Amino acid sequence: MSTESRIQIETKNLNVSFHDHVVLQNIDIKIPAKKLTAIIGPSGCGKTTLLKSFNRLLEIQDDVKIAGQILVDGKNILRPHLDVPDIRKKMGLLSQKPYPLPMSIRDNVAYGLRIHSNKNKDEIEKTVEHCLQEVGLWNEVKGRLHDPASQLSVGQQQRLCLARAIAVEPEVVLCDEPTSALDPLAAQQIEKLLLKLKKDYTVVLVTHTLRQAKRVADYVIFLYFGMVIEQGPADIFFNNPKNPETKAYLSGEIS
Amino acid sequence: MNRRKLRDFLGTKLMLVVTVAVSLLFFSIFFLLLFKSLLIFEQHSLTEILFSSSWNPGFNQFGLYPIIVGTILVTGIALIIAVPISILSAVYIAEYAPKKVRKVIRPFIDVLAGVPSVVYGLCALLFLVPFVKDVVAPWFGIETTGYCILTASITLAIMVFPIIISLCVESFHAIPLSLREASLSVGATKWETVKKVIFRASAPSVISAVFLGFGRAFGETIAVNMVVGGITRTPSTLFSPGQTLASLIVSAYSDMMSSPLYESALMMVALILFIVVLLFNIFGIFVLRRANKRWNV
Structure with a gap:
């Protein structure tokens, strides 16, 4: 990791279990700010769990135990009595499948704005347009902002979800295999957007396709059976991995 | 045709016949009620x-107005009490209650x-009637026997609670976790998520x-x-005694054989019940379609 880069998210000895089944063990990672960090590993290795621990989304499920520390900008977000919605607001989420809220296209983007800011109607309208422009959706939807968001194509829905996420001005965008449900063209659009986003946001991308990680990542974290095997800058990770398991994964021997 | 194919054929036809027979029931009941009501019409x-507000079969008076008013009041107030309470309770069970509590309550x-x-x-007779007579009515300065609208x-509301709660809890559970995550991840609180996303x-x-719930109450x-x-008699207050359509039939059926006209009148009451339930079902389908169209996820 280059020295000038600030650490946005850091975990210390993070352990997560569901129903007494250990999913993440002793996770110590550092995620640099305003870079794209890819979390890779075979399915079921805990990538999504790790991602959702960053904005405390794990705890809405039953029987989850979380121990250790997650430092966001140096502050442990697992401390009790914190304003959880405020933590989540700083981290936008893009999930595997797009989940537009059951409302119009415009209201989807305005949803978070109306909750957090006391912007007036015109300002909200402007922000909605700006966010939709950012994700390249404005020209496709400007004539039907009042239509239900569910009428959009899946690829458009995913971009809408991204617009919804960035509308509340988060610092981090968490992406959980955001292209896995999309056709190649739509996937490419999302990938391009992620590369654009990392100028302004810290992007964390969970992906199970190595090629995608190679294309976009600045920094890579390799998880295997709930443990961090190796992490480091992408060029070193891909060209000169140290761990034998990383080598095996990169060469396709384990998947 | 070999035996397997024959069985397949017979099985299919048997199911068809049974289904047609059940569907025919709808029409047979409708026409039976209609036919029997012709006399009164x-x-x-x-x-x-x-x-007309006098129901007095002995004197050839068959005005249903007081009973219709009674039915609307009883059913309407039952739903006004039951719907908000049930939905709030369902929200608590589905969204807020810890897993253990949920498992015990359901x-x-x-x-x-x-x-x-x-x-x-029976429970209403033993507890609710005296409660309304001695506690609720005196608050309003009204005297009542407790047997009233x-x-x-309240009795109906209590009966309708579990139906609405159970169905609502199920429908809240059917909403994907990811939709909740989508709302929470922009920093919405749980209540904002429930109000703006889960409800819709x-x-x-x-x-x-x-x-x-309406069907059950009605x-x-x-x-x-x-x-x-x-x-x-047309109830003047909620503490007045009254009568509902369904309850009228059960009160009167032992006398109804006394005259063909009386019998026909009760059949007509049954026909009204049948038609209202039918209309409400059609209305329900219509409302569902609109809601689905507007908010489908």
Whole structure:
């Protein structure tokens, strides 16, 4: 990791279990700010769990135990009595499948704005347009902002979800295999957007396709059976991995 | 044709015949009721029946107005009490209650939904009637026997709770976790998520739950009959005794053989019940379609 880069998210000895089944063990990672960090590993290795621990989304499920520390900008977000919605607001989420809220296209983007800011109607309208422009959706939807968001194509829905996420001005965008449900063209659009986003946001991308990680990542974290095997800058990770398991994964021997 | 194919053929036809027979029931009941009601319509006009306020079969008076008013009041107030309470309770069970509490509460509610209505009627008779007479009515400075519209409404509301709660909890659970995550991840609180996302996403199912609750309340007979007072006069307050359509039939059926006209009048009451339930079902389908169209996820 280059020295000038600030650490946005850091975990210390993070352990997560569901129903007494250990999913993440002793996770110590550092995620640099305003870079794209890819979390890779075979399915079921805990990538999504790790991602959702960053904005405390794990705890809405039953029987989850979380121990250790997650430092966001140096502050442990697992401390009790914190304003959880405020933590989540700083981290936008893009999930595997797009989940537009059951409302119009415009209201989807305005949803978070109306909750957090006391912007007036015109300002909200402007922000909605700006966010939709950012994700390249404005020209496709400007004539039907009042239509239900569910009428959009899946690829458009995913971009809408991204617009919804960035509308509340988060610092981090968490992406959980955001292209896995999309056709190649739509996937490419999302990938391009992620590369654009990392100028302004810290992007964390969970992906199970190595090629995608190679294309976009600045920094890579390799998880295997709930443990961090190796992490480091992408060029070193891909060209000169140290761990034998990383080598095996990169060469396709384990998947 | 070999035996396997023959069995397949016979099985398919048998199911078809049974299904057609069941569907025919709908029409047979409808036409039976209609046919039996013809006599009363020959002697009394529909407006007279619906809007005249004296029900006195012995004197050839068949005005249903007081009973229709009683039915609307009892059912309406029952739903006004039951729907908000049930939905809030369902939200708590589905969204807020810890898993352990949820696991304990749900079976109780499901059992409550299956308790025979006469049991509710008895409990209402023993506790609710004196409660309304001695506690609720004095607050309003009204004297009542306790056998009244309000008592019947509360009884029905209690009977309808478990149905609406159970169905709503189920529909809230059917909403994908990821939709909640989508709302929470922009920094919405739980309540904002429930109010703006969960309610909308489950609106069609919640609406069907309310319609089912209506059906139960509207058609409930015995529990209402035990506490409503059974007086066919237009109720002047909620503490007045009254009568509902379904309860009227059960009160009068032992006398109805006394005259063909009386029998026909009760058949017509049954026909009204049938038609209202039918219309409400059609209305329900219509509302569901609109809700689905607007908010489908």
